[in-house]
Amino acid sequence: MSHQAHTVAVRASGVDMFFGTPENQVVALKQADFEARRGELIMLVGPSGCGKTTLLSVIAGTLTPQAGTVEVFGQRLDGLGQEELTSFRRKNLGFVFQSFNLIPTLSVVENVMVPLLIQGRPYDEAQARALAIIEKVGLKGREEGRPNALSGGQQQRVAIARALVHEPPLLICDEPTSALDKDTGAHIMELVRDLSRSPERCVVVVTHDHRIFRFADRIAEMEDGRISRVVDDPKLLDTSHL
Amino acid sequence: MYRLALNMLFGDRAKLAMLLCGLAFSALLMAQQSSVFFGIMSWTYTPMVNIRAQVWVSDPMVEQVNDAKPLRDTDLGRVRSVDGVAWAAPLHTSFVQARMQDGNFKLITLVGIDADTFAGAPAVLTQGRIEDLRLPDTVIVDEWGASLMGRMGVGPDGKPRSTPLKVGDTFEINDIQARIVGICKVRRAFTGGPFVYTTYDRAKGYTLGARRTLSFMLVEPQKGVTPAELCGRIERDTGLKAWTSDTVIWSWGERSLARNTFWWFWTNTGIPFSFGTAVLLGLFVGIAISGQTFYSFVLENLKYFAAIKAMGAGMGVIARMLFVQAFTAGLIGFGLGAGMAQAIGRAMIEKGMPPFVMFPQILWATFALVLGISFVSAVIGIIKVSRVDAASVFRG
Known part of the structure; x- marks a missing residue:
């Protein structure tokens, strides 16, 4: 096995994804290639409708592409059945959503426990681990409160805790700062970077928010359903159209 | 989860x-x-609950307990002669008009029971004694009926009364005086009228000497004979219909008069x-x-x-x-x-x-x-x- 194979966390090659009927087809991804490395935080950027979210869904295994291959931590996703994909997500993925998606009728700690309970972990163990990570994201004392009683930044911290509580190798963040102000967004990204920085983990962030580009190790720019270029320095990006 | x-x-x-x-x-x-x-x-088979006997005998055409078809008095002797019968007593049931003191009429269920054995008599009397039914022109009225009929009566002051009838009060059945000697506690019936108990012979008088007044016969089996077994014997020997007094309507017992009554109302009413x-x-x-x-x-x-x-x-x-x-x-x-x-x-x-x-x-x-x-x-x-x-x- 080559050194490159060891370092690649996510690889998508020649991915096609279409929506709609053959007569009224919308091309979301066209021969898209993407690669993310272990230990890095990579951002997917581009104008609205360029296919960022679709590519993210393909990597997350919630969408199956019509063509191409997707490999996440050595596991080929194309060809897996729905049950195998579900099981793959359960073990390997953590999600941070744009609108947090915290269940309002559950307490903070219960929300964080969800991925562990989905894995079938005992309630007490899930609770203990959830409490530990809630402390790490700086919300000690708010465990029993409802998410609606928290600020946007605090809610996103809960979402990050939920995404990382089961220690997934791949963390997927969809517009994690779009609902937050500049300072809160920066704090959230610091948190994501600090908590997820590990040689065995990869973080893929889809964002429009150029204020957080500085947190990325690399930035992949998308255009018309494919990756147009990948840069190491955000200053090299033309952000006027983002 | x-x-x-x-x-x-x-x-x-x-x-x-x-x-x-x-x-x-x-x-x-x-x-x-x-x-x-x-x-x-459950009110449809109230007579089965109020008048307790192990076996009921009726005309073969009877389908349910509220629809008695009169028998001949001689049928009683035929039933008594069936092997396994310990005793058999006559029972009269009919609906008749009672005339209250204020002149109003009330439909009642008249029950005539055997004066010797009091077979079929109400189990609970709240006032009076069952033996007093042997006195002339006497009846026992059920509690609810006494209350209902009391409201139709006239007090000593000549004004309408609001209290229930009690021992000593009177009313008329077919112009014959009925003097209350007891108040009993029985279950109310689907037909609605008060239960008025009297002796079998007096019931004949109250019904103006109808040709046939024997509605049912109440029968007790001898020791060791089951009610169902005795029913079979009575039917075979007399050609009459014999029923058990089982009131479990969920049972499949063909001989239960209560069950037959229940299902008769089920299929013949809305x-x-x-x-x-x-x-x-x-x-x-x-x-x-x-x-x-x-x-x-x-x-x-x-x-x-x-x-x-x-x-x-x-x-x-x-x-x-x-x-x-x-x-x-x-x-x-x-x-x-x-x-x-x-x-x-x-x-x-x-x-x-x-x-x-x-x-x-x-x-x-x-x-x-x-x-x-x-x-x-x-x-x-x-x-x-x-x-x-x-x-x-x-x-x-």
């Missing part, structure tokens, strides 16, 4: 209250209407249809309210279920979560509804209102139907969640 599923359910108190209201109302309607129905239906409609209404209202509320609960949580799906929960886990939520609501709703039905029933009985019989079977059936409603509600929710794409969580 089930604990979280329950917390999700209990966390949304407004939705939960609505859901429980629907289920409880449905359970209440089904349990209460069924209990009133069976209560009223009562089951009327109450059945109310029970069905309860079921449909339950499905409509609970299904709709649970569906809206699922709709409100749809994006969270999508997120849970994206995080790796299979549809099996989510389906079980929804079943746990629906069945928990069903269980609580059933408890509330059945409890309210019981409370209403007790209040009705205390006020002497229409009957209320809540068989365990009614509770079980209501429980099953409420769980059925919960099942339908859960399935509607599961269908909705199964159609949600896990990828939708990335669409904002």
Whole structure:
């Protein structure tokens, strides 16, 4: 096995994804290639409708592409059945959503426990681990409160805790700062970077928010359903159209 | 996940209250209407409960206890001669008009019992003595009847009275005086009239010497002979119809007069249809309210279920979560509804209102139907969640 194979966390090659009927087809991804490395935080950027979210869904295994291959931590996703994909997500993925998606009728700690309970972990163990990570994201004392009683930044911290509580190798963040102000967004990204920085983990962030580009190790720019270029320095990006 | 599923359910108190209201109302309607129905239906065989005897003998054409077809007095001797009969006593039942002191008439159920054995006499007397029925022109009236007829009487001051009839009061049956020597406690009947007990011979007089006055014969089997066995012998030897006094209407005993009476009313009246409609209404209202509320609960949580799906929960886990939520609501709703039905029933009985019989079977059936409603509600929710794409969580 080559050194490159060891370092690649996510690889998508020649991915096609279409929506709609053959007569009224919308091309979301066209021969898209993407690669993310272990230990890095990579951002997917581009104008609205360029296919960022679709590519993210393909990597997350919630969408199956019509063509191409997707490999996440050595596991080929194309060809897996729905049950195998579900099981793959359960073990390997953590999600941070744009609108947090915290269940309002559950307490903070219960929300964080969800991925562990989905894995079938005992309630007490899930609770203990959830409490530990809630402390790490700086919300000690708010465990029993409802998410609606928290600020946007605090809610996103809960979402990050939920995404990382089961220690997934791949963390997927969809517009994690779009609902937050500049300072809160920066704090959230610091948190994501600090908590997820590990040689065995990869973080893929889809964002429009150029204020957080500085947190990325690399930035992949998308255009018309494919990756147009990948840069190491955000200053090299033309952000006027983002 | 089930604990979280329950917390999700209990966390949304407004939705939960609505859901429980629907289920409880449905359970209440089904349990209460069924209990009133069976209560009223149990009144149809009231004579079997009030007049206790192990075997009843009737004309072969009799189908139910309220429709006696007179026998000849000589039939009594024929029955007494059947092998296995310990004793047989005559019984007269008929509906006659009683004339009250204020001139009003009231339809009563006249029961004539054997003056020697008092077979068929009421078991509980709240006033007077049964032996006093041997005195001339005497009757025993049931408590409810005494109250009903009392309101039609005239007091010593000549004004309408409001107190129940008591021992010593009089009224007339077919212009013959009836003097009350006892007040008894018996179950009310479907036919509505008060029970007036007298002796068999006096009943003949009250019915103006009708040619045949023997309605039924009450028979006791000898030791070692079962009622069913004796019924067979009586039918074989006399050609009359013999019935057991079993009042368990759920039994399949062909010889139970109570059961035959119950099913006669079931098939020949509109009562089951009327109450059945109310029970069905309860079921449909339950499905409509609970299904709709649970569906809206699922709709409100749809994006969270999508997120849970994206995080790796299979549809099996989510389906079980929804079943746990629906069945928990069903269980609580059933408890509330059945409890309210019981409370209403007790209040009705205390006020002497229409009957209320809540068989365990009614509770079980209501429980099953409420769980059925919960099942339908859960399935509607599961269908909705199964159609949600896990990828939708990335669409904002």
